[in-house]
Amino acid sequence: MTTPLIDREIFFGNPTIMGAQVSPDGRYISFIKPYDGMLNIWVKEKEASFESASPITNDQARPITSYFWSRDSKYILYVQDKGGDENYHLYSVDPSKATAGIPEATDLTDYGSIRAMIMALPKTDSNIIYVGINDRDPAWHDLYKVDISSGSREIIIENKESFNAFYFDLNYQLRLASKSTADAGMEVLRSTEQGWQTVITSTGDEDISILKFKNKNQVYVNTNIGDEDLSFLGLLDITTGDIAKLESDPGGKVDLGGAMFSSKSDALIGTVYTFEKSIVNWKDTSFEADYKFLRDHFNQAEVTFASGTKDEQLWIIGVNSDVDPGSTYLFDRSDKKIEFLYTPRPEVPREHLCEMTPISYKSTDDITIHGYLTTPKVTEGQLVPGIIMPHGGPWVRDNWGYQSYTQFLANRGYAVLQVNYRGSTGYGKYFLNAGDREWGKRMQDDLTHGVQFLIDQKICDAKSIGILGGSYGGYATLAGLTFTPDLYACGVSIVGPSNLFTLLESIPAYWESARAMFHKRMGDPTTEEGKEHLRAISPFFHADNIKAPLLVGQGDNDPRVKTAESDQIVSAMKKHDLAVEYLNFPDEGHGFANPQNSMAFISVMERFLAKHLKGRYQEEIPSALQTIVDKVTV
Secondary structure: OOOOOOOHHHHHOOOOOEEEEEOOOOOEEEEEEEEOOEEEEEEEEOOOOHHHOEEOOOOOOOOOOOOEEOOOOOOEEEEEOOOOOOOOEEEEEOHHHHHHOOOOOEEOOOOOOOOOEEEEOOOOOOOEEEEEEEEEEOOEEEEEEEEOOOOOEEEEEOOOOOOOEEEEOOOOOEEEEEEEOOOOOEEEEEEEOOEEEEEEEEOOOOOEEEEEEOOOOEEEEEEOOOOOOOOEEEEEEOOOOOEEEEEOOOOOOOOEEEEEEOOOOOOEEEEEEEOOOEEEEEOOHHHHHHHHHHHHHOOOOEEEEEEEOOOOOEEEEEEEEOOEEEEEEEEEOOOOEEEEEEOOOOOOOHHHOOOEEEEEEEOOOOOEEEEEEEOOOOOOOOOEEEEEOOOOOOOOOOOOOOOHHHHHHHHOOOEEEEEEOOOOOOOOHHHHHOOOOOOOOHHHHHHHHHHHHHHHOOOEEEEEEEEEEEOHHHHHHHHHHHHOOOOOOOEEEEOOOOOHHHHHHOOOHHHHHHHHHHHHHHOOOOOHHHHHHHHHHOHHHHHHHOOOOEEEEEEOOOOOOOHHHHHHHHHHHHHOOOOEEEEEEOOOEOEOOOHHHHHHHHHHHHHHHHHHHOOOOOOOOOHHHHHHHHHHEO
16 A cells, blocks of 8 residues: 555544534634543633633543533533443533633532433523433433522422433423333323323334424424334324324435424424435525535535524534545624634545445345445555444444544555444334344344455455444454354454343343333343344354454443453353453443543554454554553453
């Protein structure tokens, strides 16, 4: 390859600045950037320079990666856990106090080991936020009204009905709630003087999501209830349970991906559909005109409206592509002024990044599988090593765009194939449900066909293809090495489950509402048939089949895929004298949030891949990273 080896720090180190938002009153711009090496929240006056900004948080234990403003612009709120345990607390901080030093954040959910869920930020009272807190029962969240300025709390609903969500109307009156059914469906209920009454119920093969109230008795929904395969935008009458279909994908290929609403008028602005790339079907002509203006200005790059003022005149916008990690601008809709703010990763050499191409192929049972292929810059016709990189979830999907892992691996010389295997969302309920009880079977077969695609297209050498993934992608890695032992030259599993019995036994208490869904899609451990099935698809019980070397990464605080999942497969491989390396990070959870931990793992991973797939790697490892590697190597 003539492309230079790009330092891993450029891909995975802290961004210079990220996550900018404009305050609702337009006075401030907030953003995230490192403070003493850890990502924290900063604020500046809109007209001031970024150099003059002040940090308003100082969390040196774990990066803060997201936040939002209160509606009156008086507070910034964010959630944070400890060491990746996902027991998120909600904090508030007053940015006006930053002139006297870094202000102290207030824990608005100071209940110990709880997980806060933000339910609503009402317009009717900008000092109030509705929050779900599972302090009474770890499995179910009670609904609280929290005063942001004082931190006082008032319980609104003691959730003894097993509700998994609450929904407010345009006047921020509690009107709806939802709960899971025994067959993994969803029941939507409305609040009446007589109590909660069922509005509509979906089966386990269907879905319905509440989007936003349109008026007193009508609510926008994203659903595929009935004979529809693709989910559509509907209007649910909560008094009758009837749904009027408003719109579905004009191309007839994918589900409704989302809907955008005006924070000013609550009106529907546009809908989003994602096949190969995302398209917006605009409903508001003024937003549509601005969007087209921006796309033209930035040569048809992807443009995202990220954060706006209360009057919707000032917007933070993001501009990016598959070969550009993006830049952020301030856009004034009134005079069409575009002001550059920052690039989060200015050192990334765009000219050396590799294009991501949408691809498709057929499965064994003739289902079309879609995905994205990123190939390194090499001489045409030259075979390269390949990596199948299945996404986590599994009930999500991969999308087109810049991704650090993908570009890093392509820079190291690998062709990277990201597959939206059956069970991925976005392609209709038939495709989603085709993944039911197919972990390790036809879902894995879809990945196997991806390997064959790389070979048939004369992209990769059949003996130099690996598999790498996190969460479900980690499971797919273990399953690939176990059930197709001659297919892959090596595998990398990051927080991947190996024993589906222990995985289902140890899910967090607050996932109780999803248990029926897990049993439907994975297998039911309460039946003999289900036990036999789960044993058959759990890599742990078949570890002696593995031939290829394996690298395992784990966060010791992971509440979803606990350390036991990695311990079990590593121990089983050691028992059979199989090649395995294992890194367990004591201060991480479901993935690696600390950049130093991430780069420590990646330094080991790229050397591992180079050894078994013959790609390139960065030989030097800073002493600080090596110290981490030494400490976490099991």
